[in-house]
Amino acid sequence: MTTAAGPTLARTRAELDAALAAPVVARRERHARAVVMTMGALHAGHLSLVRHARTLADRVVVTIFVNPLQFGAGEDLSRYPRDLEGDLALLTGEGLLGPADVVFAPTPEVVYPDGDPWVRVSAGALGETLEGAVRPGHFDGVLTVVLKLLHLTRPDVALFGRKDAQQLAAVRRMVRDLDVPVEVVGVPLVRDADGLALSSRNAYLTADERARALALPRALRAGEQAAAGGAAAGEVLAATRDVLTDAGLDAVDYVVLVDPDDFTPVADDRAGEAVLALAARVGTTRLIDNTAVVLGRTGGGA
Known part of the structure; x- marks a missing residue:
């Protein structure tokens, strides 16, 4: 046709x-x-x-x-x-x-x-x-x-x-x-106006679940800010997890920093590009999200 x-x-x-x-x-x-x-x-x-x-x-x-x-x-x-x-x-x-x-x-x-x-x-x-x-x-x-x-x-x-x-x-x-x-x-991924990464599965979320799901992009932003401030990998992960914990998201599958090529975990002294990735279930809907970070920066991300 x-x-x-x-x-x-x-x-x-x-x-x-x-x-x-x-x-x-x-x-x-x-x-x-x-x-x-x-x-x-x-x-x-x-x-x-x-x-x-x-x-x-x-x-x-x-x-x-x-x-x-x-x-x-x-x-x-x-x-x-x-x-x-x-x-x-x-x-x-x-x-x-x-x-x-x-x-x-x-x-x-x-x-x-x-x-x-x-x-x-x-x-x-x-x-x-x-x-x-x-x-x-x-x-x-x-x-x-x-x-x-x-x-x-x-x-x-x-x-x-x-x-x-x-x-x-x-x-x-x-x-x-x-x-x-x-x-x-x-x-690059596309986010909605509220920050949630666009996904066909977002249609499954109720209004309350969508509000709770916004903890995912907030957690990634916290990790980005930690990395930009020169935090080591473990500190970046802790900053990310803290946001998810504070939001009461218990069904978190993973929060990781991985090599962008093979998705293996990075060492705590890693310097260079990494992917900060996470997955969590909100209600019955499983969501994934990620962002690129640069580890090993000094001088507040300069």
Whole structure:
């Protein structure tokens, strides 16, 4: 389906191939094709990825697919928000996608025509820590579908949000280890006006739960301020945890400072860039957030 001003909607592999084969006016010093992978229920964070892709490539492909492989037992696959019509309206309403662009919205049967794949990508050690420890097999499912979608869309550049910082690190490692010919670009996360990181799962929060969830960005700001003041890693973590404790968030999965490349914990005398990441449950909704910090600064962050 193609509208006069909007993108082509492809639901099958054949429709995707036909859409990608259509000619596009190429401009110098730009990539030919960029892909933004989403699970739908689009929000301003997703749209920021599409806008960034628009600046990099002549054709943008947005995938909308709720991937069953990355949901574990008891997780919210069945109730994960789905609104393809609304997603298309967002993508076309602001003129983000034009006639040369493509939205690929397959069913699980299109992505996995033989059912659950026998062969999958292993995330290795990256898939066994933090989010991987809490959600066993999650990153194997993520990397499997990412690799399949890279093969199907054949982009020059793929954009991922930094909100899922561990996922971004895993994708980058997969691309490097498996020699996938694509450039991976991380795009800064987007926060709502109250500071909460945008997420499709925010829709699950009640008004009271959302107010309590604001402890997450407050905790990260406390960690940032500690790092900017020259605090060591342990002190940065303590400042972050104190905010969560004061807010009464008991269901905290982790608060960590990790290396941005492999997500291993940093030493207390670390100097240089690190990711301050946390995960907590507010009501029945599990939220993640992170920020980049620079450790080892002296002179109050000068």
